[in-house]
Amino acid sequence: MTTQPRDGGAPSQTLSRGIRILELLADSHGSLTIDDVAARLGVHRSIAYRLLRTLEHHGLVVRDRNGRVALGARMAALAAGVAHDLQAEALPELTAVANELGMTCFLAVLDHDECVTLVSVEPRHAVAPVAQRPGARHPVTAGAPGKAILTLVPDAEWPADATDGLRDAVARASRRGYATSHDEVIPSLESVAVPLALHGREPAAIAVVHVASPLGHAEIAARLERSGRAVRDALGG
Numbered sequence: 001m002t003t004q005p006r007d008g009g010a011p012s013q014t015l016s017r018g019i020r021i022l023e024l025l026a027d028s029h030g031s032l033t034i035d036d037v038a039a040r041l042g043v044h045r046s047i048a049y050r051l052l053r054t055l056e057h058h059g060l061v062v063r064d065r066n067g068r069v070a071l072g073a074r075m076a077a078l079a080a081g082v083a084h085d086l087q088a089e090a091l092p093e094l095t096a097v098a099n100e101l102g103m104t105c106f107l108a109v110l111d112h113d114e115c116v117t118l119v120s121v122e123p124r125h126a127v128a129p130v131a132q133r134p135g136a137r138h139p140v141t142a143g144a145p146g147k148a149i150l151t152l153v154p155d156a157e158w159p160a161d162a163t164d165g166l167r168d169a170v171a172r173a174s175r176r177g178y179a180t181s182h183d184e185v186i187p188s189l190e191s192v193a194v195p196l197a198l199h200g201r202e203p204a205a206i207a208v209v210h211v212a213s214p215l216g217h218a219e220i221a222a223r224l225e226r227s228g229r230a231v232r233d234a235l236g237g
Helices: 013-028 034-041 045-057 073-080 084-101 143-150 164-176 217-234
Strands: 061-063 069-071 104-111 114-121 137-139 179-182 190-196 204-210
Touching (some): 013 034, 013 069, 045 061, 084 104, 084 204, 137 143, 143 164, 143 179, 143 204, 164 179, 190 217, 204 217
Antiparallel strands (some): 061 069, 104 114, 114 137
16 A cells, blocks of 8 residues: 555655654654654754754744754644545534543544544543544554554555454454454553545544443444444535
8 A cells, every 4th residue: 555656766865854754743742852853763963953944944843942843833734734625524523422422533544554643533521531633643554443444445455564363353343344442552542443435535434542431332333433424425425
């Protein structure tokens, strides 16, 4: 499921490094020093500094008074434009599920070999809701959303490292209509996800993540599926 450059040429190293910095900052859920960025990229500090200055110029990153860098507000504007209609139709459904079940509800989409959170909603009255930030990503071979998405992907297009155990788990998810996971992506957390097949779009999933719940997986999945049908209907199938 890895996409190669359309012109068959090698990708730009500078652009790739800049994008990687944005991914590092998104995954960090906070700020990093220039030295942190350089170390994680495996480049000299001066190279990391020049890349960050360019990203800062475009408003994609910001630096605080101590020189630490974080994602800038411009990133939120760019993210809001990704699949805008899908986000707009999904948001009310995610909000309803989050508040009804008391769990963080999110929409994940397939991006190459990864599962990426497109939009998420935390429950309104939860004491300590689980954060699932838009832009968060993990291998599609891990977690309930990944398994749910893989039920929509032909076997021949699966990542090469897919194990027999994963194939069995996806087969079970396909039969019952939902996938589950525990302790796979974030320690101590459980997730339930249902696949969301949308015409002309990458495979997706609607999921919840929580610490513990008196509700059974099937009951949670049934509620997610109702929201999935509403989103599909709103987008015309």
